[in-house]
Structure formats: C-alpha cells, structure tokens
Amino acid sequence: MAKPNVISKNELIESAKECLVTNGIEKFTLKAVAEIAGVTQGTVYYHFRTKEQLLIDITKDICDNSWNEISRTNENLLRMALESSKSRCSSTSYYHKLFLTLITSSFTNERIREQMGDILHKENQALSSNLSKIWSENPVEGVSPDTWGIILNSLIDGIAIQALLVKEFPIEKTYSELEQLLLRLTNLSIQEGNQ
Known part of the structure; x- marks a missing residue:
C-alpha cells in the first residue's frame, strides 16, 4: 500500500539510491523509485519533475x-x-x-x-x-x-x-x-x- 504524500525529498533520494543499487541505472525509473518508497508515482513527480x-x-x-x-x-x-x-x-x-x-x-x-x-x-x-x-x-x-x-x-x-x-x-x-x-x-x- 502506498504511503500518503508526506514523504520527504530526502527520503525519496534514499529510496532512489536503493533503486539504483537494486535495478542499476539502465532500469532506473521514477515508477521503480515510487515502488521502493511505497508512494505513488505522482508523489515522486511532485518532488522531482524528471x-x-x-x-x-x-x-x-x-x-x-x-x-x-x-x-x-x-x-x-x-x-x-x-x-x-x-x-x-x-x-x-x-x-x-x-x-x-x-x-x-x-x-x-x-x-x-x-x-x-x-x-x-x-x-x-x-x-x-x-x-x-x-x-x-x-x-x-x-x-x-x-x-x-x-x-x-x-x-x-x-x-x-x-x-x-x-x-x-x-x-x-x-x-x-x-x-x-x-x-x-x-x-x-x-x-x-x-x-
């Protein structure tokens, strides 16, 4: 279940690092970051436009x-x-x-x-x-x-x-x-x- 949109930018960066380690840069997507962070993809887009x-x-x-x-x-x-x-x-x-x-x-x-x-x-x-x-x-x-x-x-x-x-x-x-x-x-x- 996705967390409410009360995740900090720094927490998302930590999840993104985990995503890079797990998936590599070739398979790195905002959707994959959202899944690891347990938030919606829209939450990731809110903090990082691209x-x-x-x-x-x-x-x-x-x-x-x-x-x-x-x-x-x-x-x-x-x-x-x-x-x-x-x-x-x-x-x-x-x-x-x-x-x-x-x-x-x-x-x-x-x-x-x-x-x-x-x-x-x-x-x-x-x-x-x-x-x-x-x-x-x-x-x-x-x-x-x-x-x-x-x-x-x-x-x-x-x-x-x-x-x-x-x-x-x-x-x-x-x-x-x-x-x-x-x-x-x-x-x-x-x-x-x-x-």
Missing part, C-alpha cells in the same frame, strides 16, 4: 555527504578522501556511472550542464579547502589551491573512467601510488613552511 533531476539530486546528495564527512576530521584527511573516491570506482558502485551519464547528458541539455557544473565547482572548492588544511605552504610555486582542486578532481574522475572501462584496471595500486604522490607534495609543503 528522472534526470532526481539523478542530479542523488549525485549532489552523495557529494555533499562525502565532503561533509571528510571535512569533519583533521586526521588522515587525505587518506579518507582517497578511500572515499576509491570506493566509488568499484564495478558494483553506481556513483561514477551515474555521474558520467549525467555529464554526457549535459552536452545536449543546458539545465543539466548548469547543475553538473555547479556540482563540479563545489567539489573543486571542497578539494581546495581540504588541501589548504593539509598543506601549510603551496608545494609548487605558482599553482594556486584552486587549481590544485581542479587538477585533483579531474585526476580522480579520470581514474574512475579508466576503472569503469578497463577490465583489469589496477585500482589498489593506482590509489596507493596517488596517495604517495600527494604525501610527497605534502612533505614538500611542510619543508617549504619550515624554511
């Missing part, structure tokens, strides 16, 4: 939750951020499939492009802000924290693309070596700050 809008809101929710969790700690910030992004590169994770599907849709849909651009901008800022916590000094003169955020965000998304497409992609090795690279940059930053 499937794309619901998918964008899921993406925003995942990003916001991830950055909020990472930003709450000062210890092992780098490791937590890398573990979070690595966990989204597995073949069972729907996040990057969803993210890349929306990016592709944004090439022909201005509304999706604006919203995905906002998500990327927010991620770049979160990376810049968190790197500023880790690096007392900029490890490479002439490269701003904002540019570091953009570079690292692009690097993480590029690794995700390869992990999704290359059958035997070395996720563990790649992330381990990426962590070593970032730790070296951190050590350079500390050495610069001590001089």
